Amino acid sequence: MGKFCTNCGAQLKDKAAFCSNCGSAVAAQSHSSGSLSGNSMPGLVGFSRRINDPEVIKEIEDRNKKGRGCIFIGIPLPFIIFLIVSFVSDEVDTLDAIVFGGGISVAFLLIYLFAEYLSNSKRSWDGIVTDKELKNKTRRFRDGDIEHYIQCTVSFRTDSGKKHFSVSTSNGNPEFKDYYDYLNVGDRVRYHPQLPFKYEKYDKSHDSEIPCMFCKTINDIQNDRCEVCNCLLFK
Ligand SMILES: [Zn+2]
Ligand SMILES: [Zn+2]
Incomplete structure (x- = not known):
């Protein structure tokens, strides 16, 4: 049975890791069986083609x-x-x-x-979330003051086998948990260095929310555009 790209629908060669038409990575698990679990929406499986949308390119x-x-x-x-x-x-x-x-x-x-x-788009990669960690940290200043803060680390393994980390701390950064909250261990992701929100999930079909890649606002998954900045959402 032939497999088809979940992103653009083109027929895939056997054992192809990438779609020859749109370049999106083929997920390790087969989507051709038709046995999608639960209430997942097939349209939300696959990396968004909006990174190539003229409107998104112009916005960047x-x-x-x-x-x-x-x-x-x-x-x-x-x-x-x-x-x-x-x-x-x-x-x-x-x-x-x-x-x-x-x-x-x-x-x-x-x-x-x-x-x-x-932020060069050529530094983009596809990979898997391998670990998430929250750590309580303290920093002692010279004058004796102690600052408590939280450090968030999300670890990835790229398809080429490299390790990649996203580290953020809570001091002065209200967005520090964005990636930690959004991503789960095992998620397949694409890294977009040219965008403010840098990680896109391959499978968004189990999510009720989707982040805006430009202003990072969490939107309802049903939306086509961001409620705050009106940019196209990546689905
Ligand atoms: Zn494709
Ligand atoms: Zn937005």
Whole structure:
């Protein structure tokens, strides 16, 4: 019996790990038997094709453009400010200002380039959630203050066998449990480095809720668009 891609419906070659038509990974368990358990909805099984939707692509580009606009003002700013200060004030040497201001500008540039690298869509992978962990942590400051916080770790194994971790802490981050709450051990996921919410479940058919990949709002699974930002949901 032939197998079909749960994402686009194209016929799959025997033992194919990826669909030759849309590139989505084929789940280890066979979906061709038709014996879907419980109240699962077949339409919600498979990675969403919306990552290739022109509207989603445009949304990602628009957000990147905005970020880039800020960064191209922000990078040369320290250099310019130090230079101006050195001209106005007698106490700051021009050479010092160039070295200091330029140094800060270069540091900003490196941070920007690293962030660009991290969010490159080519760093995407498919994998499995292997573990979830919540840890109570304490941090002791020099003045004797003690801060208690929670550390969330979700572990993954990519299809190519690499380990990947998502670590977040509760201090100053109200979203720290987003991935921990959404993902379960054993879930098949796709990592989207270019999106604010980075993990998409392969099988959403048992869920009543779906996160917006852009603003991270939890929506009803029946929605087609996010209630808050109106972006397309990944289903
Ligand atoms: Zn396909
Ligand atoms: Zn949204």
